[in-house]
Amino acid sequence: MRGQPDLSGAPTSAKPFLAPFRGEALAPPPVWLMRQAGRYLPEYRATRAKAGSFLKLCYTPAMAAEVTLQPIVRYGFDAAILFSDILVVPDALGQRLEFVEGEGPRLEPIRDVASLARLDAGKCAATFERVFETVARVRADLPKETALIGFCGAPWTVATYMVEGGGSKDQAETRLWAYRDPGGFAQLIHLLTEASVEYLCGQVKAGADVLQIFDTWAGSLPKEQFFQWVEYPTATIVRRVREVYPNVPIIGFPRGSGVKAERYVEVTGVQGLGCDTATPAWAMHDLARQTGAVVQGNLDPLVLVAGGPLLEAYVRELLGVLRDVPYIFNLGHGIVPQTPPEHVARLVDLVRKGVN
């Protein structure tokens, strides 16, 4: 168990978002939403239409910076998250990627060691550079009280997209490769770990205050595999980023990790734990106490779509149960396109003013 953070002499930052990472339980807690820049916003849809394609939007710094700032302008969230995608890393490595309208990402699948020859870590820098320029632009335009979150996908989750060739229900091909040929699969994970360190360090250098590692499919692995493919690579990324930037807080989001979440925090050393929708608020409280990590989450994105008294009840519960631990308000997964923008405004209001 990690001890309580030492608060003696900690400076008061102008950014409320950073206070929980110094051990402060803020009232109201800082708030941002996963996928806060996205299709539920008409201004996003307009910029996206101008860009022509999702990847073009990701790789055009002026437009990517514009959509990063849109939810900040509209709602005044405590943090902006860089507009990009976790699949920029396979794209940078040279795996062909496209986003098919209404279907999601499509990649040319990589299912064995021989196919790894198609990837080239030396090629990453040129692609990453465009994302770093977006970070620098956002940094320059962001209000000084707003934090900027950089991110990457965790190697396991990114590998699932690379192996399956897109999204999948159960990540079966990836799990099979990892079971049948752990040595070969480890090469892919290693490649992704190295590229992720480069990607995250570049984002911090360009101005990111905090990093989040998205492990959307962490929940599909039994425990030994979870240790090997989720915890171990994430621990390596955290250690390596910290060697360069010791003070940048890192939030892990091991979605679906359940009872393995406590060990995940201990082993990886993340200072923040993103909790998914299935985690009860009391369990988030226990995790905060047991690990010393900041907990973040975990309103069901569909409760936000439903709105009304249900939304108030869920927000009240989260704010009540988590009021005495370092906590960041968020959803338990990304906001969905059918979310009414006025429900988001209501949510921010409820968090900031409290639910009566």
Ligand code: CP3
């Ligand atoms: O606002 C933000 O949170 C920042 C930008 C961001 C996006 N994707 C933009 C995006 C972030 C942090 C992500 C992370 C991401 N991308 C994850 C991890 C988090 C999660 O949701 O589980 C994953 C698994 C991806 C991969 C990905 N990108 C998929 C499966 C899809 C298609 C599904 C969908 O929602 O359309 C995307 C596309 C994507 N990434 C969109 C956005 C705004 C929609 C694309 C569009 O505008 O056409």
